Amino acid sequence: MRFVYPEFLWALLFLIIPILIHFFNFRRYKTLYFSSLKFIKRVQEETRSIKKLKHLLVLISRVLALASLIIAFAQPYIPATKTKAKTGRSVIAVYIDNSFSMTAKGTEGELLSEARESARRIIENASRNTLFLLHTNAMNGIEQRVVSSPDALERLDKIEPSPINRRLDDVLKWQRTTLKKENQTKQRIGSIQHILLSDFQKKDLNDFNLEEDNSSLYYPILLSPQNKQNLSVDSVYFSTPIHKKGMNNELHIRIKNYGDQAVTNADVHAEIGNIKRDVFVDIAANSYIETVVNYTEPSTGSKQGKITLNDKQLFWDDVYYFSYSVIDHSDVLVINAENAQAPVEKVFRLEPFYKLKSIREYEFSADLLNGTDLVVLNGLNEPASGFSDEIVSFCKAGGTVAIFPGPESQVQAWNALLTEIGMPQLGNKISTGTGIKTLNYEDPFFDGMFEKKKSELRMPSVNTIYRCMPQNNSDYLPLIAAENGQPIFLRTGGSLNAFLMCSSIESKHGNFTSNALFPSIVLRLGEMSQRKSPVSLTIGGETFFPVYKSVKNERPLKIKGNNIEFVPQIVNEGFASTLSLAGPEAMETLPAGNYNVYEDESVIAPLSLNYDRLESTTDCHSSMEVQEIMENFGLKNVSSQEVKEGQSVTKIDIDKPFEYWKWFILLTLLFLFTELALLKFLK
Numbered sequence: 001m002r003f004v005y006p007e008f009l010w011a012l013l014f015l016i017i018p019i020l021i022h023f024f025n026f027r028r029y030k031t032l033y034f035s036s037l038k039f040i041k042r043v044q045e046e047t048r049s050i051k052k053l054k055h056l057l058v059l060i061s062r063v064l065a066l067a068s069l070i071i072a073f074a075q076p077y078i079p080a081t082k083t084k085a086k087t088g089r090s091v092i093a094v095y096i097d098n099s100f101s102m103t104a105k106g107t108e109g110e111l112l113s114e115a116r117e118s119a120r121r122i123i124e125n126a127s128r129n130t131l132f133l134l135h136t137n138a139m140n141g142i143e144q145r146v147v148s149s150p151d152a153l154e155r156l157d158k159i160e161p162s163p164i165n166r167r168l169d170d171v172l173k174w175q176r177t178t179l180k181k182e183n184q185t186k187q188r189i190g191s192i193q194h195i196l197l198s199d200f201q202k203k204d205l206n207d208f209n210l211e212e213d214n215s216s217l218y219y220p221i222l223l224s225p226q227n228k229q230n231l232s233v234d235s236v237y238f239s240t241p242i243h244k245k246g247m248n249n250e251l252h253i254r255i256k257n258y259g260d261q262a263v264t265n266a267d268v269h270a271e272i273g274n275i276k277r278d279v280f281v282d283i284a285a286n287s288y289i290e291t292v293v294n295y296t297e298p299s300t301g302s303k304q305g306k307i308t309l310n311d312k313q314l315f316w317d318d319v320y321y322f323s324y325s326v327i328d329h330s331d332v333l334v335i336n337a338e339n340a341q342a343p344v345e346k347v348f349r350l351e352p353f354y355k356l357k358s359i360r361e362y363e364f365s366a367d368l369l370n371g372t373d374l375v376v377l378n379g380l381n382e383p384a385s386g387f388s389d390e391i392v393s394f395c396k397a398g399g400t401v402a403i404f405p406g407p408e409s410q411v412q413a414w415n416a417l418l419t420e421i422g423m424p425q426l427g428n429k430i431s432t433g434t435g436i437k438t439l440n441y442e443d444p445f446f447d448g449m450f451e452k453k454k455s456e457l458r459m460p461s462v463n464t465i466y467r468c469m470p471q472n473n474s475d476y477l478p479l480i481a482a483e484n485g486q487p488i489f490l491r492t493g494g495s496l497n498a499f500l501m502c503s504s505i506e507s508k509h510g511n512f513t514s515n516a517l518f519p520s521i522v523l524r525l526g527e528m529s530q531r532k533s534p535v536s537l538t539i540g541g542e543t544f545f546p547v548y549k550s551v552k553n554e555r556p557l558k559i560k561g562n563n564i565e566f567v568p569q570i571v572n573e574g575f576a577s578t579l580s581l582a583g584p585e586a587m588e589t590l591p592a593g594n595y596n597v598y599e600d601e602s603v604i605a606p607l608s609l610n611y612d613r614l615e616s617t618t619d620c621h622s623s624m625e626v627q628e629i630m631e632n633f634g635l636k637n638v639s640s641q642e643v644k645e646g647q648s649v650t651k652i653d654i655d656k657p658f659e660y661w662k663w664f665i666l667l668t669l670l671f672l673f674t675e676l677a678l679l680k681f682l683k
Contacts, residue, residue, distance in 0.1 A: 008074040018062040058678050065671035072664035075129065088188030091146060092126060093133040093175045094119050097198035099165045100316045100615040104199070104225035106643070111223040114643055115197040116156055118221060122195055123149050123156070137164040138584065139174050146182050161316070163539055163587050163611045168196070169210045169633075176213075192216040199223055200621045203614060205629055212634025220626045222642040225313075228618040229259030231266060232317035233307045234288060236535065240447050242527045243326045244353075247297050253307055253320075255281055256288040258618050272305035273298075300328040302606040304594040317616045321594050322536045323606035330526050332374045334358045339379035339406035341505050343513040347522040354526050366390045374400045374529035379504075381406035388417040395421050397576035398548050400497040400529035407504035411466070421498045422475045423490075427467035433484030434462050434503075440479050445491065445528065449520055460515035462488055465503040476500075489521070499525060536608040540587040544571075544578040545607055547597065559607060561595035581609070 096119055102112040123132060132152040135143035136159055147155070175194060183189040193216065198204075200222055232255070239250035251270065257263055263283045270277040270293045277293045297303075304323040311318045332354050334345055338361075348354045359368070361380065364387060369375065375394060377383070380403075383391070395401045401421070405414060415425040436459040439446060468487055470476075475494040478487035492498045505512050512518055531548045545568075547557065557579060559566045566589050569580040579597065581590070595607045621629070627640035 006074060008070060011070040011073075012067060014070075015063050015066060018066060019059065054678060058675055061671045061675035061678060065668050065675065068664045068667040068671060072662075072668065076664070088183070088190035089129065089131050090127070090191045090193075091131045091133060091179060091182075091189055092122065092193045092195060093179065094122060094135075094152070094195045095171050095175070095197065096134070096136050096159055097166075097196075098136040098159055098162050100161055100163060100314065100611065101199055101201060101617075102223070103161050103316060104230075104314055104618075105227065106223060106225055111199055111225060112159070112161060114223055116159060118197055118223075118643065119156055119195070120153065123152050133175060133178060135175075137162055137166045138588070139166065139171070140584065144178050144181075146179070146186075163615075164584060165204070165612070165615055167204050167206075168198070168200070169205075169208050171196070172210055194218045196220045197223065199225070200623075200626050201615075201617060202619050202621055203617065205621060205626070208629055208633050210633050210635070212636075214634075214636035216635075216637065218630060218635050218638045220623065220630065220638065220640045222621075222623040222626065222640065224620070224642065225618070227313055228620075229261055229263075230257075230313045230317075230616055230618050231263060231283070231309055231311040232256050232258070232314070232613055232616040233268075233309050233320035234613055236307060236320055236322050238324070238535070239292075240444055241532055242530065243297060243303075243324055244527070245297055245300050245326060245328070249295055249297055251293045251295070252290050253279075253293065254288055254290050255283055255309065256613075256616070257283040257285060258616055260285050267310040269308040269310075270305065271308070273303055275305075297326055300326045302596070302603065304606050304608065306594070314616065316592075316611055317613055319592065320536070320610055321592060321608040323533075323594055323608040324535055325533065325606065327530060329353055329355050330373045330529060331355050331371055332357070332376065332526055332529075333368060333372045334376045334378055335361055335364055335380070336378045337361045337380035337406060339381060339408070339504065339506065341379055341404070341513060343505075343518065344376060344378050344404065344522060347519045348526065350519070351523060351526070364390075369394045369399065372399060373531055374402065374526055376402045376404070376525075378404050379406045379506075381408050382410040382413045383417055384413075385416070388413075388420075392417060392420040395496050395498055397573060398497070398531055398546055400499075400525070402499045402501075402525050404501045404505050405466070405503075407506050407509060409466070409504075418500070419471060419473065421496050422473055422492050422494050423498060423500055424468040424470040424474045424476060426502070427469045429464050430467050430484065430486060431464050433482060434465050434486075434488075435483045436460065436462060436480055436488060437483045438481045440477065440481075443477060443479055443491075445479055445524060449524060458515070460510060460512045460517055462503050462510040462512060464509050468502055497529065533605050533607070536610050537581060538612050539590055539592065539609050540582065540584070540612065543581040543586075545581060545597070545605075547577045547579060547604060557604070558598045559590070559595050560598055561607075562591065562593050564590065564595075566590055 096112070096115045098112055102115065103110050106114045108114055119134070126149060128149070130149065131146050132149060133146050134152045134155055172194065179189055179192060196219065198220070200220065234254040234256040236254070237252050239252065243249065251272070253268060253270065255266065255268060262285050265280045266283060268279045268281060268291060270279070272295065275295050277295065279291050279293065281289050281291050283289045302323065302325050304321070306322070307320040309318040330353060332348050334348070334356065336358060345356065345358055348356045357368070369390065375391065377391075391401055409426065411426040418425055462482065465482060465486055465488055468490075475492060476490045477493045478490045480487065480489040482488050487502055489499070489501050491500075503509055503512075507513070533546060537543050537545060556567050557570060559568060559579070566586070568586070571578045571580065590609055592609055592611050595609065597604045597607050623640040623642040627638045630638045
């Protein structure tokens with residue numbers, strides 16, 4: 001037997017008081033007045049042994065009554081485990097998984113609703129003096145409070161579905177840390193019971209990592225959906241990153257089936273502005289399918305859309321939001337050096353879509369890069385270090401750089417710049433096997449560029465190229481390759497957008513500029529330089545939205561939409577800024593939907609947010625698998641249960657260590673009545 005408040009046991013020392021009272025009270029003499037000797041005879045008939053027995057029984061009754069009362073205040077209990085228990089208040093830590101997977105339908109409504117009712121029964125059936133740590137996946141400062149049962153019941157009604165998802169070991173670590181802090185700073189914590197109400201998806205128990213514990217009790221309670229079928233809109237993307245007015249767009253939509261049954265004629269509805277399309281798809285079990293929606297871009301400006309899927313199970317992943325921009329022009333800056341070639345500028349001047357600014361190398365200043373989409377280095381032989389730093393910063397801020405080096409390039413100066421943007425370094429010149437052999441037609445750069453068959457294309461000639469020497473950080477894709485296998489024209493393959501011609505385009509080095517391929521490449525460079533914001537972002541996590549301008553701190557950007565206004569954290573990086581949408585605050589404030597980024601009252605860019613699809617899976621552990629996993633990692637007292645037929649018929653038997661104080665109250669009353677009976681009836 002253990003005690004919640006063992007300090008009350010010091011009151012047992014007061015048992016000496018009734019002993020002293022009895023000792024002095026029964027030693028006193030009583031004077032009797034009588035008129036006949038027959039009364040003396042009656043007094044002498046009362047034996048000394050009976051008097052002693054009566055006094056002793058009364059004393060024992062009083063001492064036991066007082067001792068029982070003191071022990072009741074100390075709140076005795078018998079721990080459920082055989083390990084050494086700690087003294088203090090008993091706590092039941094109740095975790096309710098309120099992630100989106102818990103919105104699946106159970107026997108008596110949503111799983112989250114069943115979890116709330118299960119928790120309600122646990123709280124109502126617990127002892128009155130039990131404390132509760134009731135929390136969800138939020139695990140914020142409000143949920144760190146250890147409260148009484150009325151407060152826990154009040155908080156229970158406020159639990160709603162949330163996009164936040166937690167691993168089970170992270171939940172238990174948070175509970176341990178919170179209760180340890182409570183024990184150290186506020187009140188003594190005794191026995192601890194962990195109630196875990198969840199569907200226990202397998203992804204949440206991968207690499208389970210937790211310290212051993214043989215003193216607390218663990219009750220994982222599994223809530224299983226009736227139907228484990230689920231469809232979701234997994235993602236969308238465009239065939240080409242280029243968006244122009246009048247251009248045909250191909251929107252790819254990926255639909256995923258998480259169930260073990262095939263689905264036929266699933267209705268997929270697409271809305272892009274006033275454009276509406278319906279597609280019906282068949283999806284095999286545990287698979288996905290991609291369908292394409294074609295439409296013509298009617299106008300310029302910001303575009304927002306959504307894909308809706310008709311599904312009967314989980315609903316939160318049936319809608320996918322996306323957005324993009326169709327611009328009406330592109331800003332191009334051509335920096336001409338000593339060996340600049342005129343055809344570069346002439347090509348851009350042919351198209352009114354491009355707003356061209358042409359300068360000499362010595363006229364360059366960093367402020368010219370603000371608002372620029374494409375920078376073309378035309379005939380430069382040796383970039384200065386300061387100039388290179390500005391170009392690298394511009395490229396890393398989302399700008400596009402196209403390099404046409406001069407015929408006498410200083411490769412060491414170029415290599416410092418190329419290494420910073422993930423390009424291979426330039427080596428010595430090569431004059432053999434330099435004819436163009438292949439074009440990488442599969443790359444999006446050439447998408448829709450040619451109408452003739454590949455075999456009928458007339459290739460330009462190239463006499464001399466610089467050897468490419470890949471480095472450890474090189475990440476590039478050859479677009480045009482020579483007969484000797486060396487790339488002639490290439491682009492970066494990572495997040496940066498840069499292009500490199502590995503040869504001078506002077507006429508003495510070939511006829512590249514006089515071939516029809518050259519203006520096609522230059523115009524495509526301008527098209528590919530369009531500043532592209534993400535089609536959509538996932539709420540929470542390490543999510544950042546680029547804004548291609550420097551934002552002053554005194555004028556914060558705002559995200560507005562759906563009657564919601566959110567001020568994100570801004571990180572300025574040179575010629576661009578990023579908005580941070582990471583963390584629980586963004587997840588709790590911003591639901592999935594289409595928004596706009598505002599500076600003052602002006603719209604800078606459209607923004608679309610979607611929930612993470614991690615919760616779409618229906619692959620869950622059984623209750624016994626959960627218990628086995630927890631026991632394998634050192635949790636000694638685990639008792640798993642499962643809600644199979646609804647909460648109304650589910651028995652949840654939780655240890656109640658505070659039942660024994662009531663028995664001692666009854667013993668106190670019993671001993672008091674015994675004392676009264678002895679005094680009245682034992683003559």
